[in-house]
Amino acid sequence: MKQIKLTIDNKTIEVPEGTTVYKTAKEMDIDIPVLCYMDLKDLNIENKPGGCRICSVEIEGRHNLAPSCSTYVSEGMVVRTNSMRVINARRTVMELILSDHPKDCLICPKSGTCDLQNMAIKLGIREIPGQEYAEVSTYRLDTSPSIIRNMDKCIMCRRCETMCNDFQTVGALHAVNRGFQAVVAPAFEMNLEHSPCTYCGQCVAVCPTGALTEVDHTPKVIQALSDPAKTVVVQTAPAVRAALGEEFGLKPGTRVTGKMVTALKNLGFDYVFDTDFAADLTIMEEGTEFLDRLTRHLKGDREVKLPILTSCCPGWVNFFEYHFPELKDIPSTARSPQQMFGSIAKSYFAEKIGVDRKEMVVVSVMPCLAKKYECQRDEFKVDGNPDVDYSISTRELAHLIKQANMDLVDMPDSEFDAPLGESTGAGVIFGATGGVIEAATRTAYEVHTGKELESVDFKQLRGMDGIRSASVDFDGLEIRIGIAHGLGNARKLLEEIKEGNSEYHAIEIMACPGGCIGGGGQPLHHGDSNILKARTKAIYEEDEEKTLRKSHENPYVIKLYEEFLDKPMSEKAHQLLHTHYFGRKKKVFEV
Amino acid sequence: MSSVKIELRKDQVEKIHAFCDQCGNEPGELINILHRTQEEFGYLPAEIQEVIADKLALPVAKVYGVVTFYSFFTMIPKGEFPISICTGTACYVRGAEKVLSEFKKLLDIQVGETSADGKFSLSCLRCVGACGLAPVVLVGDKTYGRIAPDDVKEILEEAGGARTRGQGD
Amino acid sequence: MTNRQLRIALRNCGSINPERIEEYIAGNGYLSLGKVVTGMEPKQAIQLLIDSGLRGRGGAGFPTGLKWLYAMNSEADQKYVVCNADEGDPGAFMDRSILEGDPHSVLEAMAIAGYCIGADKGYIYIRAEYPLAIRRLKIAISQAKESGLLGENIFSSGFSFDIDLKYGAGAFVCGEETALIHSMEGERGEPSLKPPFPAESGYLGMPTNVNNVETLANIPVIFEKGADWFSKIGTEKSKGTKVFALAGKVNNVGLIEVQMGTTLREVIFDIGGGIREGKKFKAVQTGGPSGGCLTEKHLDTPIDYENLVANGSMMGSGGMIVMDEDDCMVSIARFYLEFSVDESCGKCAPCRIGNKRLHELLDRICQGNGTDADLERLRNLGEVIKDTSLCGLGQSSPNPVLSTLDNFFEEFESHVRDKKCPAGVCRDLLEYFILEDNCVGCTACARACPVGAITGERKELHVVNTAICIKCGACMEKCKFDAVVLI
Structure with missing residues (x-):
């Protein structure tokens, strides 16, 4: 590629043609501030509307300043990122943005991790001229089961719109109105609850301010923990342990499983269990369902639907319920690990320890915001009592630990409690894209062929590409597997199914980029996709270190079937571990 | 944007579908479809936007985003006599603002609103290209030129015998 | 009228029946299109346009020929010609007049542009608020098609060109070409960064040439009479004429078309007939809502793109609003x-x-x-x-x-320091005062005052208590003797 020579702040550099001024400066360690710009390069997500104008630079020969995020280098270009003209403009624009932003940083959920706040600090803004008579835009607060929209804090960076439309193809959020009234909102500025929102939380994950945040359930958890009458049980999802450390300054990809368990025990949870256990259980049910459908299909049963789709991602479940209601009998009926756990905890385990389910509080720690909605669904309640009472995100757990004056970094390691704390490597890899289907393959292969796998690593199923496909040889039978992460990618596979062109036997779908490790409840990645890669690596390392790596070898899962459930897909298993789906889309007038 | 709740009849939905079909159900034709629909119904309530979004396979949020971007589209039905005051520059320097405040005063509504009896709605537009007649007021298709605040009452009475504020209450 | 007026863009407006293609053809209409598609290479035709010195009439004044050249040089299977008829400047209506009075000149120019850049499809993006212009364009397009001047194989040259309408919906920003293109695509009319320019990636991602109505209306004559003819009119850098919508406080308002280089004084005092009611000229605003106000000292500046910008205003689309001593510049x-x-x-x-x-x-x-x-x-x-x-x-x-x-x-300073509006416009800075000489003591003002701020005995001078007065103006309206004044 052609090299372009240019000068930035009196230093000369050569970069390939097509590079932006911003990226060139970054290579030279010149950190031009940005607000709206976001580049998740491994996922092909780029947001550069050129809207905030904070990254403006001076280019010799041009009469206006140029946004460095979207200005491409040209031969002989002379750029100044720090002239007084630039600094004055940047400060003035920042003052403008702040003049239309609430000043309640003290109690803002984003305080401390807010890009806008950090920028105000960096630019040393001390006053906002004219604030006393400046009109400030205000909007109705919108609280849904998972996400809070406080659009007073929206700075129109459009990142959420990009995630919701371009990446997820959900289309819940869009820029509406014009000029000073412009804001990102659902249709008719209704609440998210009445929109196609899947609660995937990717809007929250990229929002630079406190405009989009999760519903905070930590106060309820604190209340439950302080109630001596309650037995409080916690489960932690696989992706949490690969990211929680980041909130305490640890390098992305640092595994903190043992430290997290200690912290949870110190917080006073009566039982610290692992969602990974339920992930193993999911594989037993889903894997069996898959083999059942496959066997019937091979026998020529025309009624049976293939491919089977995984169903452990609640964002994804919401997506197909809304956008593809006609395909709602294709996904596995297996509940998600969170819900399987809750169901078993409040039946099998509650019986075992002699606690009434109403006196037991099940808390889940999830990398996900859709889980907050999922645990409130009516299907997952018994006489109005939910199987999982509260779902908190990785970020909320970090806050809770910090509130308790604990530093995760210094924690000793502890083991999960028995019996619902035991898991195999297969359960761990649920946290990364491709992990569920790999776990299912490990079990399905051995059950179907009756042979032991030589290697449990199915590397062909791993990776970061949005849509991946691979074949696995089931002893002469070729099983074709599809994997998608990101709902936009999922949509493509679903369209194929709808048109009858799908070549797959089984498909894994995760709503978030990279799978659960990139979930909407994880520590904010601030646009750095290397963080997602480091978390993925951590997940696979944990899998490799496990002695047991196949779900059907989990001794406590085996015991659970022996003592309680009988066998996968039994009537009891159906009742406790499976679910059904609903078409969610409001019918527009039918002709 | 505020809106009114309505229920569409089957024939109305069919009509909207027909507009979409004539435009090949192309999302790129959204603005043309909105134009034709507003021409037919007078305004674009939420229910209509939902039908269009569904037919073109677009998110409703996007349709709403487009509707609220363009000042020509409205989600509120216009009055029987839609009043538009030109606030273009030529009309402004010749006193359009005073005329506008007289209309607001007599009708007791703001720009973009419709009077409670549904008779009058008030809007501003930018230059009708009749700058020689400034200031200009349009009532429906009828143009009034060189309007002074004093003429406003007469215009309203001529249009519909308006019951203006201060009368009879 | 002085000899500074010259009708090129408006040459047919008012003199032909716009609904009859025959009348347009009779005035050498579609001759240029024939000449170009049968006898000129696109490059050659574009060179002619470059030589003429024609610049965009919609605002920034970019050389039209160069714009065509960029679009021609962009390689693609499909290209588009777009006519920007989203005239949104309050106080400007030249595009509407051209489309209503001479629609064929725009169609002909678009077809020439199509031939030159390699496009077979054109769109006119027009304000929905212009129903008559829309109707006339539709008639013109169908007549041109019937006559074989649009459609397949025009003049048996193998060149085909078709034109459709797209409607604007009331967004001034859509006059900006990237915003206009997004609007054509059914999106919110938000502009996007250039580059890429529409000439590389425009409508549906294809190379697109966008010209404004007035620019296009000049083109058939330029091809008819030659680049030399056109480039002799105007100033060194701004060739030809410009249409202005003269409005505001002048005696003669309306559309005028003058040679580039005409002074503001000629426009306002010779053509416009001076200020109404013998008042004093104060300022003239050119370039629409984002132009600037020029004053007495600019009156003898020849109007062209460079001079207007140098003086803090711009050509814009050609709105020209004249203000007098009664206008408050703040x-x-x-x-x-x-x-x-x-x-x-x-x-x-x-x-x-x-x-x-x-x-x-x-x-x-x-x-x-x-x-x-x-x-x-x-x-x-x-x-x-x-x-x-x-x-x-x-x-x-x-x-x-x-x-x-x-x-x-100094007018800003008066508002800020003395709390006075010298032109007497800003109500909050004015106080109502009753002139002793005119007041007859009829009590009408006192009765009209909603807050009882006016006192005075019958047949005696009345007085406004400015501490109570809410400045509603009711007293002034009621006074039949011009005794109530604002100072």
């Missing part, structure tokens, strides 16, 4: 800002929030609450908005403020 600046606030698309922060803040500052000043610091802030804010905004709207919206600050600073 209020005028506020009026234009209100327009920009209304029409900002909201995509970029400086335009979305900055214009709002500018407007608030001007509002304060008009209400008598302004400070010296506010004046400094006005200037800094205006300059930063110009410097950092995404598109032409934001890059020029502070012009009315900056140019009035430059040319009428």
Whole structure:
């Protein structure tokens, strides 16, 4: 590629043609501030509307300043990122943005991790001229089961719109109105609850301010923990342990499983269990369902639907319920690990320890915001009592630990409690894209062929590409597997199914980029996709270190079937571990 | 944007579908479809936007985003006599603002609103290209030129015998 | 009328029946199209246009021939020609007049453009508020098709070209070409960054050439009479004529077309017949809502693209509003800002929030609450908005403020320091006063006053208590003797 020579702040550099001024400066360690710009390069997500104008630079020969995020280098270009003209403009624009932003940083959920706040600090803004008579835009607060929209804090960076439309193809959020009234909102500025929102939380994950945040359930958890009458049980999802450390300054990809368990025990949870256990259980049910459908299909049963789709991602479940209601009998009926756990905890385990389910509080720690909605669904309640009472995100757990004056970094390691704390490597890899289907393959292969796998690593199923496909040889039978992460990618596979062109036997779908490790409840990645890669690596390392790596070898899962459930897909298993789906889309007038 | 709740009849939905079909159900034709629909119904309530979004396979949020971007589209039905005051520059320097405040005063509504009896709605537009007649007021298709605040009452009475504020209450 | 008036773009307006193609053809219509498609290479034709010196009449004045050349050089299977007829400048209506009076000249020019850049499809993006222009365009297109002047194999040259209409829906920003293209695609009309220019990636991602109506209306004559003929008219850098919509406080209002290089004095006093009611000329605003105000000292400046910009205004699409001594320049600046606030698309922060803040500052000043610091802030804010905004709207919206600050600073100072509006427009700075000489003591004013601020015995002088007065103006309306004044 052609090299372009240019000068930035009196230093000369050569970069390939097509590079932006911003990226060139970054290579030279010149950190031009940005607000709206976001580049998740491994996922092909780029947001550069050129809207905030904070990254403006001076280019010799041009009469206006140029946004460095979207200005491409040209031969002989002379750029100044720090002239007084630039600094004055940047400060003035920042003052403008702040003049239309609430000043309640003290109690803002984003305080401390807010890009806008950090920028105000960096630019040393001390006053906002004219604030006393400046009109400030205000909007109705919108609280849904998972996400809070406080659009007073929206700075129109459009990142959420990009995630919701371009990446997820959900289309819940869009820029509406014009000029000073412009804001990102659902249709008719209704609440998210009445929109196609899947609660995937990717809007929250990229929002630079406190405009989009999760519903905070930590106060309820604190209340439950302080109630001596309650037995409080916690489960932690696989992706949490690969990211929680980041909130305490640890390098992305640092595994903190043992430290997290200690912290949870110190917080006073009566039982610290692992969602990974339920992930193993999911594989037993889903894997069996898959083999059942496959066997019937091979026998020529025309009624049976293939491919089977995984169903452990609640964002994804919401997506197909809304956008593809006609395909709602294709996904596995297996509940998600969170819900399987809750169901078993409040039946099998509650019986075992002699606690009434109403006196037991099940808390889940999830990398996900859709889980907050999922645990409130009516299907997952018994006489109005939910199987999982509260779902908190990785970020909320970090806050809770910090509130308790604990530093995760210094924690000793502890083991999960028995019996619902035991898991195999297969359960761990649920946290990364491709992990569920790999776990299912490990079990399905051995059950179907009756042979032991030589290697449990199915590397062909791993990776970061949005849509991946691979074949696995089931002893002469070729099983074709599809994997998608990101709902936009999922949509493509679903369209194929709808048109009858799908070549797959089984498909894994995760709503978030990279799978659960990139979930909407994880520590904010601030646009750095290397963080997602480091978390993925951590997940696979944990899998490799496990002695047991196949779900059907989990001794406590085996015991659970022996003592309680009988066998996968039994009537009891159906009742406790499976679910059904609903078409969610409001019918527009039918002709 | 505020809106009114309505229920569409089957024939109305069919009509909207027909507009979409004539435009090949192309999302790129959204603005043309909105134009034709507003021409037919007078305004674009939420229910209509939902039908269009569904037919073109677009998110409703996007349709709403487009509707609220363009000042020509409205989600509120216009009055029987839609009043538009030109606030273009030529009309402004010749006193359009005073005329506008007289209309607001007599009708007791703001720009973009419709009077409670549904008779009058008030809007501003930018230059009708009749700058020689400034200031200009349009009532429906009828143009009034060189309007002074004093003429406003007469215009309203001529249009519909308006019951203006201060009368009879 | 002086010899400075010359009708090129408006040559047929009013003199032919726009609904009869025969009348257009009779005046050498479609001759140029025939000449170009049967006898000229696209390159050759574009060179002619470059040589003519024609520049875009929609605003920035980019050389039209070069624009065509870029579009021609972009390689693609499909290209488009777009006519920008989203005339949104309040106080400008030349595009509407051309489309209503001479639609074929625009169609012919679009077809020539199509041949030159390699496009077989054209769109006219027109305001939905122009029903007559839309009707005439539809008639013109169907007549041209029937006559074989549009459609397949025009003049048996193998060149085909078709034109459709797309409708605007009331967004001034759609006059900006990238915003216009997004609007054509059924999106919100938000501008996007250039590059890529429409000539590389425009409508549906294909190379697209966008020209304004008036620009196009010049083109058939240029091909008919030659580049030399055209380039001899006007100034060194601005060739040909410009249509202006003359309005405001002049005696003769309406559309005029003058040679580039005509002075403002000639336009306002010779063609416009001077200021109405013998009042004193104060300023002329050119370039629409984002142009600037020019004053007495600019009256003898020849009008061309460069001179207007050098003096803090711009050509824009050719609105020209004349103001007299009764106009308050602070209020005028506020009026234009209100327009920009209304029409900002909201995509970029400086335009979305900055214009709002500018407007608030001007509002304060008009209400008598302004400070010296506010004046400094006005200037800094205006300059930063110009410097950092995404598109032409934001890059020029502070012009009315900056140019009035430059040319009428003392008027701002009066508002801020003396709390007076010299033109007597800003109500908050005025007080009602009853003239002793005119007052007959009829008590009408006192009875009309809703707050009882006027006192006085029958047949004696009445007095306004300014501490109570709410400045509603009811007294002034009721007084039959012109005794109530605002000072």
